[in-house]
Amino acid sequence: MDAKVMLTEKEAPTKWYNIVPDLPFPLPPATSPSTGYPLSPVELRGLFPEAIIKQELSNDDKEFPIPDEVQEIYMLWRPTPLYRALRFEEVLETPARIFYKYEGVSPAGSHELNTAVAQAYYCKKEGIRRVTTGTSAGEWGIALALACKFFGLECRVYIARSSYEQKPYGRTMMELCGARVIPSPSKETNAGRKALQQDPNSSGSLGMAISEAIEDARAGEDTKYSIGTVLNHVLLHQTVIGLEAKKQLEKAGASPDIVIGCVGGGSNFGGLAIPFLRDKFKGRKVRFVAAEPASVPSLTKGRYTYDYTDGEGLAPMLKMHTLGHGFVPPDIRAGAMRYHGMSPLVSALYQEKAIEAVAYPQLAVLESAVQFLGCEGILPASESAYAIKAVVEEALKCRAEKEKKTILFALSAHGYFDLATYDAFLAGKLEDFIYSEEEVERALSELPIISSEH
Amino acid sequence: MDAKVMLTEKEAPTKWYNIVPDLPFPLPPATSPSTGYPLSPVELRGLFPEAIIKQELSNDDKEFPIPDEVQEIYMLWRPTPLYRALRFEEVLETPARIFYKYEGVSPAGSHELNTAVAQAYYCKKEGIRRVTTGTSAGEWGIALALACKFFGLECRVYIARSSYEQKPYGRTMMELCGARVIPSPSKETNAGRKALQQDPNSSGSLGMAISEAIEDARAGEDTKYSIGTVLNHVLLHQTVIGLEAKKQLEKAGASPDIVIGCVGGGSNFGGLAIPFLRDKFKGRKVRFVAAEPASVPSLTKGRYTYDYTDGEGLAPMLKMHTLGHGFVPPDIRAGAMRYHGMSPLVSALYQEKAIEAVAYPQLAVLESAVQFLGCEGILPASESAYAIKAVVEEALKCRAEKEKKTILFALSAHGYFDLATYDAFLAGKLEDFIYSEEEVERALSELPIISSEH
Numbered sequence: 001m002d003a004k005v006m007l008t009e010k011e012a013p014t015k016w017y018n019i020v021p022d023l024p025f026p027l028p029p030a031t032s033p034s035t036g037y038p039l040s041p042v043e044l045r046g047l048f049p050e051a052i053i054k055q056e057l058s059n060d061d062k063e064f065p066i067p068d069e070v071q072e073i074y075m076l077w078r079p080t081p082l083y084r085a086l087r088f089e090e091v092l093e094t095p096a097r098i099f100y101k102y103e104g105v106s107p108a109g110s111h112e113l114n115t116a117v118a119q120a121y122y123c124k125k126e127g128i129r130r131v132t133t134g135t136s137a138g139e140w141g142i143a144l145a146l147a148c149k150f151f152g153l154e155c156r157v158y159i160a161r162s163s164y165e166q167k168p169y170g171r172t173m174m175e176l177c178g179a180r181v182i183p184s185p186s187k188e189t190n191a192g193r194k195a196l197q198q199d200p201n202s203s204g205s206l207g208m209a210i211s212e213a214i215e216d217a218r219a220g221e222d223t224k225y226s227i228g229t230v231l232n233h234v235l236l237h238q239t240v241i242g243l244e245a246k247k248q249l250e251k252a253g254a255s256p257d258i259v260i261g262c263v264g265g266g267s268n269f270g271g272l273a274i275p276f277l278r279d280k281f282k283g284r285k286v287r288f289v290a291a292e293p294a295s296v297p298s299l300t301k302g303r304y305t306y307d308y309t310d311g312e313g314l315a316p317m318l319k320m321h322t323l324g325h326g327f328v329p330p331d332i333r334a335g336a337m338r339y340h341g342m343s344p345l346v347s348a349l350y351q352e353k354a355i356e357a358v359a360y361p362q363l364a365v366l367e368s369a370v371q372f373l374g375c376e377g378i379l380p381a382s383e384s385a386y387a388i389k390a391v392v393e394e395a396l397k398c399r400a401e402k403e404k405k406t407i408l409f410a411l412s413a414h415g416y417f418d419l420a421t422y423d424a425f426l427a428g429k430l431e432d433f434i435y436s437e438e439e440v441e442r443a444l445s446e447l448p449i450i451s452s453e454h
Numbered sequence: 455m456d457a458k459v460m461l462t463e464k465e466a467p468t469k470w471y472n473i474v475p476d477l478p479f480p481l482p483p484a485t486s487p488s489t490g491y492p493l494s495p496v497e498l499r500g501l502f503p504e505a506i507i508k509q510e511l512s513n514d515d516k517e518f519p520i521p522d523e524v525q526e527i528y529m530l531w532r533p534t535p536l537y538r539a540l541r542f543e544e545v546l547e548t549p550a551r552i553f554y555k556y557e558g559v560s561p562a563g564s565h566e567l568n569t570a571v572a573q574a575y576y577c578k579k580e581g582i583r584r585v586t587t588g589t590s591a592g593e594w595g596i597a598l599a600l601a602c603k604f605f606g607l608e609c610r611v612y613i614a615r616s617s618y619e620q621k622p623y624g625r626t627m628m629e630l631c632g633a634r635v636i637p638s639p640s641k642e643t644n645a646g647r648k649a650l651q652q653d654p655n656s657s658g659s660l661g662m663a664i665s666e667a668i669e670d671a672r673a674g675e676d677t678k679y680s681i682g683t684v685l686n687h688v689l690l691h692q693t694v695i696g697l698e699a700k701k702q703l704e705k706a707g708a709s710p711d712i713v714i715g716c717v718g719g720g721s722n723f724g725g726l727a728i729p730f731l732r733d734k735f736k737g738r739k740v741r742f743v744a745a746e747p748a749s750v751p752s753l754t755k756g757r758y759t760y761d762y763t764d765g766e767g768l769a770p771m772l773k774m775h776t777l778g779h780g781f782v783p784p785d786i787r788a789g790a791m792r793y794h795g796m797s798p799l800v801s802a803l804y805q806e807k808a809i810e811a812v813a814y815p816q817l818a819v820l821e822s823a824v825q826f827l828g829c830e831g832i833l834p835a836s837e838s839a840y841a842i843k844a845v846v847e848e849a850l851k852c853r854a855e856k857e858k859k860t861i862l863f864a865l866s867a868h869g870y871f872d873l874a875t876y877d878a879f880l881a882g883k884l885e886d887f888i889y890s891e892e893e894v895e896r897a898l899s900e901l902p903i904i905s906s907e908h
Contacts, residue, residue: 002462002463002529003463003526003529003530004463004529004530006460006462008456008460009456009457009458072457073831075456075457075458076457076458076537076830076831077831083530105559107830107831107832107833108831109870146831149827149828150541150828150831168877169873169874169877172873172876172877172880173833173873175880176824176827176833176876176880177827177828178828370630373603373630373631374603374604374631374632376530376561377527377530377531377561377562377600377604378561379561379627379630414870416563416868416870416871417870417873419623419626419627419871420623422626422630423622423623423626426626426629426630
């Protein structure tokens, strides 16, 4: 067969798929950080444009049309290729068939541009002039900066200081797109100033960067906030990945037995998995595996409860698997995964046993990534590498059990913005960090009093 | 129309096109550096596998089949997309239609993998165990390292010290592919030791790196040398670019009035242009523009004469436009263009006025690249950016003259391995350097006595 399956532009999806109405269980609503009661659209107005609020809170609409202007920009790189990893299969000596959906062909290098373009478009359409965001790894910042450039919006990116220093070229990309990049915690916001008072050398976190971006957005009338993962509307936009992959697999005459993605906030995994989960809820037998870092094990060791989404409690509270909003993640290299919580949708799917989760330490993960490079020629982002490690495990199980399963995984981003990580890996400078039960307990003790009762 | 034109794998070319038999003028032969007489195949045996020698010296075969094993690897990223630069056209307010063939989707990030895979394949097939090369920018090194990894060959890359230091992540990529990377001049070879004696702080050059790689290859019986540009067989392999582009333009119902590419050694420009040059020789009116750096103006200011291809006179001599093999290029950022000579094929085409050439200083070039990023979302390699500058000039001419011409250009590589360059550009740390007539004269005075008489 062909090494890759392409779709024409005419075959590209024209609607995003909202799984919430199709869930066989209710999805707990987001709540207000001040009252603890379910969030009203009014409370989100300071943060998001109206169209995004409608998508975020929708329990009824199973589909949202992808606006023409968004489709036009998607066509700069979409539909993305679906590859059969023939050479990787050979090296793993597995009877399994491994397919991967490659989002690294996006000009931002990752899947994150799918939602960035949509969010920037709605902001532009509603007369917004300026967009803020918080990010850790930089990949999301690159995506939003580029999307804002496409629509002529100002972009301000708060980026966790550790990533700012580890990955200088992420900043270069954002600045080339005209964005202003601010290391977080910063002196620009109350939240940042408070954090710097407590620890002038704070390496920052995604939670803190988000707090700063939210405070900044709320302060400006022409300004909205944009988030790259976790929330329902982000997963909605990312379903374009799974919708394409489904058509491509059909073209290849295949159907997945196992769907695998890495999870940080959950958008890349969700985007691939959700269209296939619909099939599962209709009775098809499919397994779903979310792969996370052993150092940030929100699904596998976190508590399923209401928690703040940012470090400071300014943003809506979500019922999710969390390590506690006070969690300061260890300095692992997969920056986009250094977040205390998990998408409420992915969390609920895990809680209801619709999906599984696994956690891996980073060295074994990067080893799998280098092995993949040698076969398929693509250097995965260190985040995507967690999915590859899970694929290796499943493929080896297939070998042991002589099972010819079909595995589909999301290769969410390339690693070319992340070569410092691989450089450190080659030089033997990276270590494993496994987050212990006690440390999780300690972090969880800081959770807000509002629990899962609403 | 669609933003991009794709080909299926079945539509991919199965043969490379050799233009030499179709040239309306004779191509001066390569000569021996020791005798000055036309090179015999025997003299190339220390350097290349037999299949490559046959391709290099062929004056009769108009086509060479692309081996199945090479096609199989090509299919990891080929056929590459042909884009219509709709958003760039809009910003330039030009009536011209601008198409670009994007080779940056290659897993090595550039067109150079097209020939690397072919060369590694022929080495493997002929029982070679080890391949050496010289490179300046690192992109060629990445391509060869990856190709060697695919075929299980050892790879040793001599890389100009300036690039080794300016672009550390190029080395990381090569090492991830299992290659050994050596900053040149090095103490590993006679040529390197000699250069270090003369100048212990030498920043190196492509010519010197090539000398070292050749010396190393000749010393080992199981070792061959590989070159990423300049020679006929490299341009032959690169015709896959133009052959695909031709089919894609036909699908789009278009035919180019102007074909543009950047030139360092000439392989990317040649690869795109050659299949269209065939049409020109049959009477179709097409212009061809090769864009080079004002700081390394081999076509626009060099002399058309026989010169050494490496710094030390170990490699075959070629009749080409050259700045003299002793030329040490200024420290501009487009490392792949820091070479004293030019492909004999491209040189002859220029001499016979089948193609034109232009030279630009780097700051204006990088400005065009950033403008392109803002429209098309792709950050070009600093080399490819020279083509974009030429496109801008032609598009603005079309605007002034209200001409709806069709422009096709080669976007030979992405700039993600080259973010240090853009970082320096944003920080205002780069300067223009225009190589003067006197400096060219001085460099040319070092040319060997053997002139264009053979």
